[in-house]
Amino acid sequence: MKRFRMAGVLVAVVLAAAASATPALGQSPKSGGTLTLVLREDLAQGFAIHETATISVVWPAMPCLNNLVLFDPLKKVESLDTIIGELAEKWSWQDNYRNLVFFLRKGVKWHDGQPFTSKDVKFTFDMVRGAPDAQARLRINPRKDWYANVEAIEAPDPHTVVFRLKKPQPSLLLMLASGYTPVYAAHVPPANYRTGCVGTGPFKVKEWRKGEFVDYVKNPDYFVKGRPYLDGLRYIVIVERGTRNAALQAGKVDAAFPGETTKTAAEQLKKAVPQLVVTPFSQNVNDNIMMNVKKPPFDNPKVRLAVSHAIDRRALIAAVHQGGAVVGASLAPKPWGFWGLPEKELLGLPGYAAKPADEKARARKVMAEAGFTPEKPLRVEMVTRAIAIYVDMASFVINELKQIGLEATLKQIETAQWHAMATRGDYQIGANLTGIGPDDPDANFLENYGCGSPRNYSQYCSEEVMKMIDRQSQELDGKKRLELVYAIQKKLEADAARPILAWRIDYFTHWPHVKNLVPHQSIYNFGRMQEVWSDK
Amino acid sequence: MKTYVAQRLAIALLTLLGMSVVIFVLLRLAPGDIVDILFSSAGYVNESEKQAIMTELGIDRPYAVQYLEWLRQIVTGDLGKSYRYDLPAWQVIRPLLPVTIELAALAICFSVLFGVPTGVISAVRQDTALDYVLRVISLAGLSMPAFWLGMVIILGLVTWLGWIPPLTYVTPMEDFRLHAVQFLLPALAVGYRSSALIMRITRSALLEVLREDYIRTAWAKGQNGRVVIWRHALKNAMLPVITVIGIEFAFLIGGLVVTETVFNLPGVARFLVQAILWRDYPIVQNLVMFIAIVVILSNLLVDMLYGVLDPRVRYGG
Numbered sequence: 025m026k027r028f029r030m031a032g033v034l035v036a037v038v039l040a041a042a043a044s045a046t047p048a049l050g051q052s053p054k055s056g057g058t059l060t061l062v063l064r065e066d067l068a069q070g071f072a073i074h075e076t077a078t079i080s081v082v083w084p085a086m087p088c089l090n091n092l093v094l095f096d097p098l099k100k101v102e103s104l105d106t107i108i109g110e111l112a113e114k115w116s117w118q119d120n121y122r123n124l125v126f127f128l129r130k131g132v133k134w135h136d137g138q139p140f141t142s143k144d145v146k147f148t149f150d151m152v153r154g155a156p157d158a159q160a161r162l163r164i165n166p167r168k169d170w171y172a173n174v175e176a177i178e179a180p181d182p183h184t185v186v187f188r189l190k191k192p193q194p195s196l197l198l199m200l201a202s203g204y205t206p207v208y209a210a211h212v213p214p215a216n217y218r219t220g221c222v223g224t225g226p227f228k229v230k231e232w233r234k235g236e237f238v239d240y241v242k243n244p245d246y247f248v249k250g251r252p253y254l255d256g257l258r259y260i261v262i263v264e265r266g267t268r269n270a271a272l273q274a275g276k277v278d279a280a281f282p283g284e285t286t287k288t289a290a291e292q293l294k295k296a297v298p299q300l301v302v303t304p305f306s307q308n309v310n311d312n313i314m315m316n317v318k319k320p321p322f323d324n325p326k327v328r329l330a331v332s333h334a335i336d337r338r339a340l341i342a343a344v345h346q347g348g349a350v351v352g353a354s355l356a357p358k359p360w361g362f363w364g365l366p367e368k369e370l371l372g373l374p375g376y377a378a379k380p381a382d383e384k385a386r387a388r389k390v391m392a393e394a395g396f397t398p399e400k401p402l403r404v405e406m407v408t409r410a411i412a413i414y415v416d417m418a419s420f421v422i423n424e425l426k427q428i429g430l431e432a433t434l435k436q437i438e439t440a441q442w443h444a445m446a447t448r449g450d451y452q453i454g455a456n457l458t459g460i461g462p463d464d465p466d467a468n469f470l471e472n473y474g475c476g477s478p479r480n481y482s483q484y485c486s487e488e489v490m491k492m493i494d495r496q497s498q499e500l501d502g503k504k505r506l507e508l509v510y511a512i513q514k515k516l517e518a519d520a521a522r523p524i525l526a527w528r529i530d531y532f533t534h535w536p537h538v539k540n541l542v543p544h545q546s547i548y549n550f551g552r553m554q555e556v557w558s559d560k
Numbered sequence: 561m562k563t564y565v566a567q568r569l570a571i572a573l574l575t576l577l578g579m580s581v582v583i584f585v586l587l588r589l590a591p592g593d594i595v596d597i598l599f600s601s602a603g604y605v606n607e608s609e610k611q612a613i614m615t616e617l618g619i620d621r622p623y624a625v626q627y628l629e630w631l632r633q634i635v636t637g638d639l640g641k642s643y644r645y646d647l648p649a650w651q652v653i654r655p656l657l658p659v660t661i662e663l664a665a666l667a668i669c670f671s672v673l674f675g676v677p678t679g680v681i682s683a684v685r686q687d688t689a690l691d692y693v694l695r696v697i698s699l700a701g702l703s704m705p706a707f708w709l710g711m712v713i714i715l716g717l718v719t720w721l722g723w724i725p726p727l728t729y730v731t732p733m734e735d736f737r738l739h740a741v742q743f744l745l746p747a748l749a750v751g752y753r754s755s756a757l758i759m760r761i762t763r764s765a766l767l768e769v770l771r772e773d774y775i776r777t778a779w780a781k782g783q784n785g786r787v788v789i790w791r792h793a794l795k796n797a798m799l800p801v802i803t804v805i806g807i808e809f810a811f812l813i814g815g816l817v818v819t820e821t822v823f824n825l826p827g828v829a830r831f832l833v834q835a836i837l838w839r840d841y842p843i844v845q846n847l848v849m850f851i852a853i854v855v856i857l858s859n860l861l862v863d864m865l866y867g868v869l870d871p872r873v874r875y876g877g
Contacts, residue, residue, distance in 0.1 A: 066834065068601045068644075077603040163613055166602035219646050234645055234652055235834065236826045237728050260727050263830065264821045266711055267727075270718040271824075276727055296719070439600050440592025440839060447605040459603075478604035 051539065057558035058256040059538065062268050062277045064284065066235045066261050071221035072214065073206050074152055075164045077459070079283055079547050082203045084238050084259040086551035087252075088135075088223035089206035092126050092145065092185075093197060095462075095544060097555045100305065102463050102545045103362060104194070107201045111140065111224065112185075121192035121500060128183040132247045134209050135221070135228045142179035147210035149177050149187070160214050167461075169470055169477055170199045173497075192498045198464040203549040226252035226554040236261055246554075253540075253557035272533060273297055278558075279534035282547040283307045287348030290531030303532045305543035306360030309459040310352070311340070311417050311525040314481045316449050321402055326394040327430075328520035331453070332374040333387035334428045335421055339380065341526050344416050349526035351376065353513040354468060356527045361463045361545050363509050364527070373517040387428040398429040407445065408455040410436035417525070418455035446481040456481065457528075463545045465509045469493045473521060484521040561867075564875035568863070572856045579852045580634075583845055584627050593619055594643040594839045617643055619841070630845060640842035644835070649842040653828075653850070659729060660827035663750070663820070664812035666743055670751030671758050672805060676794075678755075679762025679801075684789060686767065694759065701756025707818030710749040714822060727824045746823040750816065754808045761804050765797035772796075798869050806862035810855040814848075 063084055069076040071085040092112040095102040109115070112126040132140040150158035153171035173196070176188040189196065199205060208214060212222045221229045224247070227240035240257040260277060262268045269289060271277045273296050285293070290302045313331060315322035322328050341349045350360060353373070357364030370376040377383045388398075396402040408418035415436060422432045432453065437445055445451060460468045470493065471477055475485035489512060496508035517523065532543045540555040595613045599605045614620040618629075633640050639649035682694040718724050725742045732739045769775060770793055778788045813828065820830035828847055835843040866873045 069598070070645075075598075076601050078601045081601075163616075164598055164602045164606075164609060166604055215646075233655075233728075233826075234647075235656075235831050260824075262727060262824050263834070264824070267714060267724075267822055267824055270714050270724050271727055274718045274722055274724045276724060438591055439837075440596045443600045443603060444592075444596050444605045478606065 051559070053253050053539065053555075053557040054559060055250075055253050055557070056255055057560055058258060059254055059279070059553070059556060059558060060258045060260060060277045061279055062271065062281050063238075063259050063261045064265075064268065064281050065263060067232070067238065070218035070232075071223075071229070072217040073204060074148075074167070074208065074214070075162055075218070077166045077204075077461075079281075079459075082548050083282060083551045085221065086203050086206075086225070087227040087240055087257055087553045088221040088225045088229055089208075090224045090552075091200060091202075091205050092128075092207060093201045094203075094552065095201045095549050097550055097552055098540060098542055100542055100544055101362070102198070102201070102549060104197060107197060111145070111207055115197070117194070121194050121498075122189050124187040124189070124196060126185045126187075128185065129247055130183055132224050133245050134211075134224055135243065136209075136212075138209065138211055140207075140209075140224050141182040142185045143182070144207055144210045145185045146177050146179040148206075148208045149174070151208070151214065152205075153177075159210065162214055167199075167204060169474065170467060172470070192500065193466065194500060195464050195466045195497065198462045199467055201549070202462040202467075202546075203551055204461045226552065227254075227257055230256070248554065251554045253555070254553065257553060269293060272300075275535060278538050279541060280532060282532060282543065282550075283309065283528075283530050285531045285533050286346070287529070287531055288346050290533055293533055299536050300533050301536050301538075303534075303543050304529050305532055306356050306463075306545050307459070307528045307530045308356055308361065308461075308463060308546035308548070309457055309528045310354075310356075311344075311349070311528070312456050312458055313421065313523045313525065314446065314451075314454045314456045315520065315522075316452055316482060317485075317521075318449055318483050319452060321394075321404065322453060324394055325519065326390050327396075327402065328523075329374055330387040330390040330394065330428060331425065331430065332517070332520040332523040333383045333390065334430070335375055335424045335523065335525060336380040336383065337375055337525050340417070340420050340424075344420050345526060345528065348531065349528050352527045353517050353524055354473070354522070355465060355509065355513060356460075356463060356545065360527060360529065363463065363465055363506065365510055365513050369510065369514070370517075373514060374520060375517075375523060384427055391429050396429050401429040401431045403431045403433075404452045405435050406432040406453050406455060407435050407437050407451045409442045409457075410438055414455060414457060417457075421455055421525075447478050449481070449483050454481070456522075458522075459547075461546060461548050465493075465505075465512070466497050469496075469512065473516060482522045484519065486515075486519065486521075489515055489519075489521075561875050565860070565864075568860050572860070575856060576849065576852060580631065580845075580849065581627075583848045583852075584623075584630065587839075587841055587844055588623060590836075590839065592839060594841070595619070597838050630842075634846075634849070639846045642835075642840055642843050644838045644840045644843070649846055652843060653831075653846060656826060656828045656831050656847075657850075659825055660813060660816060660820070660829060663743055663746055663816060663825065663827060664809055666747035667751035667754060667812055668805060668809050670747055671754035671808065674751070675755035675758030676762050676801065679759040680766060680789065680794060682759065682763045683766035683770065695763075698756040698759045701752045702760075704753065705818075706750045706753050707822055709752060710746060710819050710822035713745055713749055725823060729826050742823075742825070746816075746819050746825060749823075750812065750819050754812070757808065758801060758804055762797065762801050765800045766793055769793045769797040795869060799866060802862055802865050802869065806858045810851075810858045813854045814851040 065080050067081055067084055068078055069081050071088055073082055073085050090110040093107050094110045096106045096108045099106045111128055113129045114127045116125045118125055147159055151160050151162055153174050154168050173190050173193045174187055175190045178186045209222050226243055226246050228243050230239040230241045232238045238259040242252055242255050272280055293300055294302055315328050317323055337351045353365040355361055355363040375383055408414040418434055425432050471479045474480055475490055492512045496505050499505040537559040539557050539559055544550045595610050642649050642652045645652055678694050682691045685691045714724055725745055726738055730738045730742055775793055778792055817829040817833050820827040832847045
């Protein structure tokens with residue numbers, strides 16, 4: 025919590041640590057070699073990270089690009105303490121956290137030889153926040169809401185950029201440190217990132233053979249001396265999961281795809297090849313139930329509450345995830361995340377009582393109050409995405425709900441229709457998965473619970489909660505902010521806004537010769553590959 | 561003969577035109593389009609942004625206009641642009657063709673080389689132990705899905721040898737040995753099923769011919785057994801076998817989806833599935849048309865071969 029004790033101080037300068045980052049495991053890094061990684065599908069939007077939210081783009085595109093700041097690739101924890109400079113050498117909060125000033129590195133070049141300047145930063149973030157005078161527009165802009173508090177971006181000289189905020193928002197820095205937040209070149213049309221990549225990153229794109237692989241070569245002009253260690257990277261597209269696992273087992277690929285390896289799969293791989301390294305980490309993805317609060321019967325808070333009481337989270341984790349997930353509210357709990365409610369705080373919330381039978385009894389009572397009994401059951405249609413990991417969870421939930429007099433029939437929705445349907449609110453109840461970029465309350469609350477947010481699929485809107493979200497966002501005292509964040513999570517669970525069922529754990533697997541590839545608290549933030557080296 | 565071929569080609573053109581309508585309509589009947597998928601990967605939907613992209617891609621135009629535009633593109637040799645990759649469709653499709661054609665050809669070669677001789681042996685040694693063994697082998701081939709066999713091969717290799725074939729396409733010029741290894745295993749997995757079918761057809765057709773009077777006469781005249789079977793009987797039993805080979809080859813061009821996926825081969829079928837999932841209309845439409853052309857041409861070729869194998873066959877015209 026010391027990071028917020030700086031509150032009240034106008035200037036907090038954090039020196040970039042990228043160049044002096046300590047290699048993991050105490051071994052001296054070796055230069056050279058190529059790493060082979062795996063993709064589950066081809067790059068959906070090329071390298072255009074700003075136009076997508078899928079890890080299938082962020083993971084293979086990150087080595088080409090840089091952020092202003094980034095979560096330290098060598099540290100598991102993502103917090104203000106672990107942010108290092110990339111294109112920004114230093115940064116400074118001014119005017120009581122209303123102005124964020126970045127001092128940019130000098131001598132940085134884009135892969136096409138053009139110099140990097142503050143114009144590129146202003147171009148990128150004006151475009152991403154949808155500023156009226158932005159030089160370019162994104163075709164799809166999923167994270168515009170992240171920058172709702174940015175009033176203006178100024179570039180007073182080629183190496184200084186100022187983000188002027190409407191109100192203090194210390195956590196803006198966390199969003200800027202996400203893998204979702206690279207800087208684009210102002211001289212390259214944003215559409216070009218869908219077919220190629222002009223970045224400043226540690227690796228240059230050598231070839232993208234569609235549907236097959238992406239090859240990178242080391243950027244010899246990279247601004248961090250001595251980095252990257254590797255000569256190149258190859259990302260191979262392997263659509264079939266069994267073949268992906270076989271490729272990892274046979275050593276044809278060096279590491280798994282983030283968010284892909286279940287506990288069971290990791291155990292099987294480890295049994296077959298004992299020397300494989302398995303690191304459990306949070307995917308920052310949760311299973312949740314979305315209930316349309318604008319439509320009957322879930323416009324009735326009692327019915328929503330009954331649903332939340334009815335679902336035994338621990339049984340779901342055991343049955344659906346084979347133990348490869350943890351309970352938590354709307355933010356990932358420690359040690360997987362920083363802000364989530366600890367388990368003892370969860371015990372008093374709907375669905376978390378130690379005895380599941382008690383919860384079911386409560387759920388039946390609440391349903392009876394709402395006018396539904398096992399003799400006169402409530403019949404609804406539950407939607408879920410037509411993907412196995414969604415359907416498994418939905419089937420479990422339907423069985424739980426049946427026990428309290430709520431009979432749901434499952435309707436599987438094609439991926440092409442899923443988000444459109446959810447955004448329109450064209451459903452009653454749904455079994456859903458939600459991925460969150462950085463482990464930060466602002467990014468999560470505004471996106472998933474903010475009134476009017478397109479990703480607030482339940483359309484839950486509480487003035488009280490919005491005020492609380494606003495207060496925590498501006499809170500400079502870390503302890504107070506954490507208390508506020510806990511209170512918001514309790515309120516969201518008590519209102520059954522979008523009951524959280526489990527936080528998924530990934531069992532990231534790689535060969536022991538892969539060094540410094542450290543999984544973080546979120547799958548979206550550790551793909552830069554600058555520090556990774558091969559001990560082959 | 562020339563008139564017959566010309567007539568068949570004219571009918572083929574009409575068939576392709578009908579196919580184009582079916583492909584176009586079916587694709588539009590599938591729920592969602594590329595814009596829905598793009599927003600899906602971004603996790604939200606914005607109606608005005610959606611409309612702008614639809615206009616950019618031209619998928620907000622009336623279906624009739626889109627269809628005629630596609631026909632115009634085919635006629636002029638311009639296959640349009642992939643929605644997903646923002647590249648000319650031909651540039652995306654071209655590298656896929658040799659992979660699938662080679663795999664299908666190898667699979668067919670294997671199935672013929674294995675299926676026809678075993679079918680003959682099985683027929684000649686009818687109801688012997690060898691016949692039963694071969695029939696069990698063929699029944700197993702028909703019962704085992706190629707993708708399952710492919711996955712078993714991959715898992716077997718990785719478990720026992722700690723090795724699997726290359727995961728990216730290796731051209732024969734780069735490394736002929738690796739190229740051969742990369743294609744032989746999937747060809748075996750797919751070809752086994754086809755060979756089982758060919759074997760059964762060969763066996764039953766040959767059994768029927770072997771009971772013909774002219775075969776009995778040949779035997780009675782003391783003709784060499786091999787000559788009777790391979791020259792007189794088999795040649796006359798080949799018509800249904802050739803038909804099956806033609807159908808199988810045409811099927812394999814579009815039906816290698818799972819095998820290409822399991823062995824990670826960048827061919828037409830695997831790519832087609834991805835393109836369908838992305839509703840990448842230009843890619844899907846043109847790939848399906850390509851498959852339709854292969855089916856029509858292989859059928860035509862089979863019909864031509866009938867005349868070569870059986871002089872009684874006359875082509876009208």
